[in-house]
Amino acid sequence: MSIITAKDLCLWYGATQALKNINIEIPERSITALIGPSGCGKSTFLKTLNRMNDLIPSVRIEGTVTYGGQDIFAPSVDVNDLRKEIGMVFQKPNPFPMSIYDNIAYGPRTHGIKNKIQLDDIVEEALQGAAIWDEVKDRLKKSALGLSGGQQQRLCIARAMAVKPKVLLMDEPTSALDPISTSKIEDLTQQLKKDYTIIMVTHNMQQAVRISDNTAFFLLGELVEFGDTEQMFSQPQDKRTEDYITGRFG
Amino acid sequence: MNKRNIYNWTMQILMWLAAGITAGLTLFLLGYVLYKGLPNITWELLSTKPSYLTDRIGILPDILNTVYIILTTLVFVIPLGVGAAIYLTEYASNKRVVAMIEYAAETLSGIPSIIYGLFGSLFFCQFMDLDKSLLAGALTLVIMNLPTVMRTTQESLKTVPQSYREGAFGLGAGKWRVIRTVVLPGCVDGVVTGCILSIGRIVGESAALLFTAGFAHALNGFVDALFTSGSTLTVALYMYATEGGEFGVAFAIAAILMILTLIINLSASLIGKYFERKKNA
Numbered sequence: 131m132s133i134i135t136a137k138d139l140c141l142w143y144g145a146t147q148a149l150k151n152i153n154i155e156i157p158e159r160s161i162t163a164l165i166g167p168s169g170c171g172k173s174t175f176l177k178t179l180n181r182m183n184d185l186i187p188s189v190r191i192e193g194t195v196t197y198g199g200q201d202i203f204a205p206s207v208d209v210n211d212l213r214k215e216i217g218m219v220f221q222k223p224n225p226f227p228m229s230i231y232d233n234i235a236y237g238p239r240t241h242g243i244k245n246k247i248q249l250d251d252i253v254e255e256a257l258q259g260a261a262i263w264d265e266v267k268d269r270l271k272k273s274a275l276g277l278s279g280g281q282q283q284r285l286c287i288a289r290a291m292a293v294k295p296k297v298l299l300m301d302e303p304t305s306a307l308d309p310i311s312t313s314k315i316e317d318l319t320q321q322l323k324k325d326y327t328i329i330m331v332t333h334n335m336q337q338a339v340r341i342s343d344n345t346a347f348f349l350l351g352e353l354v355e356f357g358d359t360e361q362m363f364s365q366p367q368d369k370r371t372e373d374y375i376t377g378r379f380g
Numbered sequence: 381m382n383k384r385n386i387y388n389w390t391m392q393i394l395m396w397l398a399a400g401i402t403a404g405l406t407l408f409l410l411g412y413v414l415y416k417g418l419p420n421i422t423w424e425l426l427s428t429k430p431s432y433l434t435d436r437i438g439i440l441p442d443i444l445n446t447v448y449i450i451l452t453t454l455v456f457v458i459p460l461g462v463g464a465a466i467y468l469t470e471y472a473s474n475k476r477v478v479a480m481i482e483y484a485a486e487t488l489s490g491i492p493s494i495i496y497g498l499f500g501s502l503f504f505c506q507f508m509d510l511d512k513s514l515l516a517g518a519l520t521l522v523i524m525n526l527p528t529v530m531r532t533t534q535e536s537l538k539t540v541p542q543s544y545r546e547g548a549f550g551l552g553a554g555k556w557r558v559i560r561t562v563v564l565p566g567c568v569d570g571v572v573t574g575c576i577l578s579i580g581r582i583v584g585e586s587a588a589l590l591f592t593a594g595f596a597h598a599l600n601g602f603v604d605a606l607f608t609s610g611s612t613l614t615v616a617l618y619m620y621a622t623e624g625g626e627f628g629v630a631f632a633i634a635a636i637l638m639i640l641t642l643i644i645n646l647s648a649s650l651i652g653k654y655f656e657r658k659k660n661a
Contacts, residue, residue, distance in 0.1 A: 182546065185546070187473050210552040210554055211552065213550055213551065214551070217550065217551070218546075218550035220543060220546060220550070222543060224543035224546065224547040225547075226547065226562055227566065236548070236551060236553075236561070237551040240548075240551055240552055240553045240554075240557060241552060286547070289551065290551070293551055
C-alpha cells in the first residue's frame with residue numbers, strides 16, 4: 131500500500147528547475163532512503179511532501195502529490211494539519227530553547243491539547259518511543275539545549291512523534307552526529323517503522339543499505355531509479371545508479 | 381633600539397594616551413557634576429514643589445513628570461516598534477519595501493531632536509489640539525524613539541535561528557503561533573535593550589520637550605499631568621540654569637540625571653545577562 135504518491139512532480143526555485151517529473155509511490159510502514167549527490171533535489175523533494183517549501187517565496191510547483199489519496203496542494207488542505215500528519219526531523223538538531231518537557235509538549239499544545247495529565251502521558255510516550263526517556267526523565271524541566279547533539283536529535287524525533295504523525299520525514303538526521311549517536315538513531319528507525327512510514331535523505335550509502343527497505347536515487351533533479359534497496363545496491367538497473375553507488379562520482 | 385621597536389613603542393604610548401584622555405575626561409565630568417551637585421541635593425528639594433510664597437525650590441513635580449512621560453512613551457512605542465519589527469522580519473515579502481522602511485527609520489533616528497519638537501508642536505499641540513502637555517511631549521518622543529525600538533527588536537529577531545521557525549512549522553504550528561511561542565521569546569532581550577535605550581533618550585531629551593510639553597512645575601496625578609503642561613528633569617535643569625540663575629539646583633538635577641543614567645545602564649546590562657542566563661539555563 132502506498133501512502134504518498136507523486137505524479138509528474140516538477141519544482142522550480144525562481145528560474146532553476148530543481149525537480150523534473152518525479153513519479154514515485156512510497157509504501158506505508160517502511161523506510162525509504164533518498165540518495166544522490168549534493169544538489170540533486172532529494173532534500174527539495176522531501177520538503178515538498180509536507181509543504182515546507184511553502185516557506186520559500188520563489189518556489190513554483192507543478193504536478194501532484196497525494197497523501198492517503200488526497201492531493202496535498204488542494205486549496206481545501208490545511209497545511210498545518212498536513213504537517214501534523216507528516217512530521218519532520220531536520221539535519222541539525224533544532225530543539226527549541228525551552229525545557230525538555232515543553233519541547234515535546236509544543237506540538238500537542240499547538241493542536242489544542244491543554245490537559246496536564248494527557249500532556250504528561252504524551253510526553254512520556256514520545257520520549258519512550260524515541261528511546262531517550264531513561265536519559266532525561268529526571269530533568270524534564272531542564273533546558274533541552276543542555277543535551278548532547280545525539281540526545282537533542284532523539285528529542286527532536288520524540289517531539290515530532292508527539293503529534294502522532296503517520297509519516298516521518300528525516301533530512302540527513304545523523305549527518306551532524308557521532309557514530310554512537312548515529313547507530314542509536316538507526317536502531318530507533320527500525321523500531322519506528324512498525325508504526326510509521328519513514329522517508330530519509332542520507333548521504334551515507336552504508337546507512338541506506340543498513341536501514342532502508344526501498345531506495346530512491348536522485349540525480350540532477352531526476353528520479354533515476356527507485357526500488358528495493360538490496361536489489362538496487364546489488365543489481366542497479368541504470369548505469370548512472372551503478373556509477374554512483376560504486377563511487378565513480380558523487 | 382632599532383627602528384621597528386621605536387615605532388612600536390611610540391604607537392603603544394599614543395594608544396595609551398588616547399585611552400587615558402577618554403577615561404580621564406569622562407571621570408572628570410562625572411566627578412565635577414557630582415561634586416557640584418550632590419551637596420545641593422536635599423530631602424526638601426526632592427520632596428516638594430516650588431513655591432514663590434516661601435521662595436522654595438522643589439523638583440518633585442519634575443521627577444514625577446519624567447516618570448509619567450517615560451511610561452506614556454513606552455506604552456505607545458513598544459507595541460508600535462515591536463509590531464513594525466515583526467511585520468518587517470516575519471511577514472513582509474517585498475524586499476524593496478522593507479529596505480525603504482528600514483532606510484526611513486534610520487534617517488528618522490538621525491534627525492536633530494529640535495526638529496521633532498517643531499513637528500510635535502505643530503502637529504500634536506496645535507493640529508490635534510493637545511496644547512503643551514505631557515501627552516503631546518510623550519507622543520513626540522514616541523516618534524523619536526520608534527526607530528530605536530524597531531531596529532533593536534529587528535536585529536534580535538534576526539538572531540533567532542531559522543531552524544527554530546522550521547521546527548515549529550514542521551509540527552504544524554501556524555504563523556502567529558510560531559512568532560508568539562518561538563520567535564518573540566527569543567528576542568525579548570532586544571526589546572528590553574530598545575526600551576532602555578529609549579528611556580535613556582527620554583530622560584536626556586530637552587529640545588523636543590521644550591516645544592511640546594512645556595515648563596510647568598505643578599504637582600499632578602498621572603491622568604491630570606498628561607493633559608497639562610509639565611517639565612521633565614532635563615527641561616527643569618535648563619529652566620533653572622538659564623532663567624533662574626539657580627546653578628546649585630541645576631547641578632543637583634544634573635547629578636540626579638547622571639545617577640539615573642548610571643542606574644539605567646546598569647539595569648540594562650543586568651537584564652541582558654538575566655535573559656542570557658535564562659536562554660542557556
